[in-house]
Amino acid sequence: MPGFAHFDPTAKGLAAPVSAVIRGATHDDLDPLAAFKLAVVTRSRDDWADMIDKSLEDDRLLLVADVEGEIAGFAQAHFLEQHSVDHGPEGFYLTGVTVLSNYRRAGLGRSFTVARLDWIRQRADEVWYFANADNRTSIQLHLEFGFEEVRRAQVLHGVTFDGGEGILFRASLDSGASREEVHARP
Ligand SMILES: CC(C)(COP(=O)(O)OP(=O)(O)OC[C@H]1O[C@@H](n2cnc3c(N)ncnc32)[C@H](O)[C@@H]1OP(=O)(O)O)[C@@H](O)C(=O)NCCC(=O)NCCS
Incomplete structure (x- = not known):
């Protein structure tokens, strides 16, 4: 499936360790963010600038993984109202994570998820996420x-899915990984 990472349960990560700082995105990150080639959406530099400005509000988050000055990935979370048409539930959602292909399988996706869940845990006791049913790598993560x-649906929060089906997931935030774990594994 174009844009999805090849699902391989056995492959492991980078040969060399990666040490990343997971931090909020700033306007200094605009050029690398605009260079990301995204599978599902197209985002201009202005779109990214708008997202960074909005990420200063309390109901949304935009993180980047900074590897010695290189932006190796980004991840988002935000609050969504119940969708008026497809009835996607109201709540805090993990709304997208992308890691540059040469930094994949080194723990950055996991670090982004830990950091976003910590952020949501301060605001809610549950979290939502949806993915294309064919995106086995994202689902495994x-x-x-x-x-x-x-549930499975053709449309979730207004998003349609290449191949026809998305899956809505929910998790309780009673327990989980701690804030100390947000750096990629060595
Ligand atoms: C999904 C994505 C963000 C994962 O990022 P990542 O940094 O490579 O993920 P991690 O290294 O943190 O992997 C954590 C776990 O996820 C699972 N996983 C990650 N990549 C996998 C793959 N290619 N195949 C199977 N399982 C995988 C594994 O369980 C892995 O743990 P392990 O390495 O100890 O076995 C990355 O593949 C990506 O950018 N894909 C394209 C964009 C995308 O589909 N985003 C999700 C949209 S909902």
């Missing part, structure tokens, strides 16, 4: 955080 399938 999220399973270890306790996400359970709620």
Whole structure:
């Protein structure tokens, strides 16, 4: 499936260790963010600038992984109202994570998820996430955080899915990984 990372349960990460700082995005990150080639959406530099400005509000988050000055990935979370048409539930959602292909399988996706769950845990006791049913890599990444399938749909929060089906997941935030774990594993 174009844009998705090849699902391989056996492959491991980078040969060399990666040490990343997971931090909020700033306007200094605009050029690298605008250079990301995204599978599902197209975002201009202005779109990113708008997202960075909005990420200063309390109901949304935009993180980057800074590897010695290189932006190796980004991840978002935000609050969504119940969708008036497809009835996607109201709540805090993990709304997208992308890691540059040469930094994949080194723990950055996991670090982004830990950091976003810590942020949501301060605001809610549950978290939502949805993915294309064919994106097995994304689904595998999220399973270890306790996400359970709620329902399958052609449209979720207005998003349609290449191949036709998305899966809505929910997790309780009673327990989980701690804030100290937000750096990529050595
Ligand atoms: C999904 C994505 C963000 C994962 O990022 P990552 O930094 O490579 O993920 P991590 O290294 O933190 O992997 C954590 C766990 O996820 C699972 N996983 C990650 N990549 C995998 C792959 N290619 N195949 C199978 N499982 C995988 C594994 O369980 C992995 O743990 P392990 O390495 O100890 O086995 C990355 O593949 C990506 O950017 N994909 C394209 C964009 C995308 O589909 N985003 C999700 C949209 S909902």
